[in-house]
Amino acid sequence: MLKIAFSPIYKYELPEGHRFPMIKYELLPEQLLYEGSITEAQLFHPDPLQEEQILLTHDSRYWEKLKNLELSAKEIRQIGFPLSERLVTRGTHIANGTLQCARYARRYGVAMNIAGGTHHSFTDRGEGFCLLNDIAIAANVLLQEGEIQKILVIDLDVHQGNGTAQIFREEERVFTFSMHGAKNYPTRKEQSDLDIGLPDKTEDGPYLKVLRDTLPRLLDEVEPDMVFYLSGVDVLASDKLGRLSMSRAGCKTRDEIVLELCKRHDLPVAVSMGGGYSERIIDIVEAHANTFRVAQQVFF
Ligand SMILES: [Zn+2]
DSSP states (O other): OOEEEOOGGGSOOOOTTOSSOTTHHHHHHHHHHHHTSSOGGGEEOOOOOOHHHHTTTSOHHHHHHHHTTOOOHHHHHHHOSOOOHHHHHHHHHHHHHHHHHHHHHHHHSEEEESSOOOTTOOSSOOBTTBSSOHHHHHHHHHHHHTSOOOEEEEEOSSSOOHHHHHHTTTOTTEEEEEEEETTSSOSSOOOOSEEEEEOTTOBHHHHHHHHHHHHHHHHHHHOOSEEEEEOOOTTBTTBTTTOOBBOHHHHHHHHHHHHHHHHHTTOOEEEEOOOOOBSSHHHHHHHHHHHHHHHHHHHO
């Protein structure tokens, strides 16, 4: 069964006119349920993470400041959401969603979180709408438990996974792969194990060719026993922040390439959603919905 992490707390109330399309967290499960791609029975509500799980990844000083709502005005500005207890709690539910997805993926092949992909969160700070790094937290918990030896992070959000790259810079058991717009935020990039920066306005053809040329080789070289896939849909031409020129169909083919390859290699894959900032909410929701539809088709 395709298990999907979702909780009403995922949708965080933002001030009127805020540029983050928070409503997608509500519309996406609604759409998938309405069209019959998924049923209620597939959804699960993740609990909050435990503190010691967070501290495997994040600096205790950062976590204390976050939890006690003591970040400076500048630090809060860099995160980009108004800070509140609910926002922090929400982050721990989302990160646990990704961890539980990883566990379900080992049982069912794939599992997906209707949020997450908070890859701009570093060991000791957050930025770009990211407080806690869900994939890093889940990866570190799995490694500590000792059931997983080698992890591959496939980060195809249009922005570089700078936080994830920093967190795992010295960790040989996690291979970080980020393919992103070369000229996009963050302007100062971290070094992933493999970075591919694409030129502005890259279209479906060249994008998918690079992906098809890279991924199979990467799986052979890295030999992971678990994959985390960050499926941001800010690669779309309609995206306000993205700078690339992918079509919705191209974005769907991207998901097929990743998920079919994982399936063929018998590799459990946990999917986190990542960004999407198209003008029209339907472009965002449809592209995210495709990732879920593709997973359902490929694996079940
Ligand atoms: Zn992004």
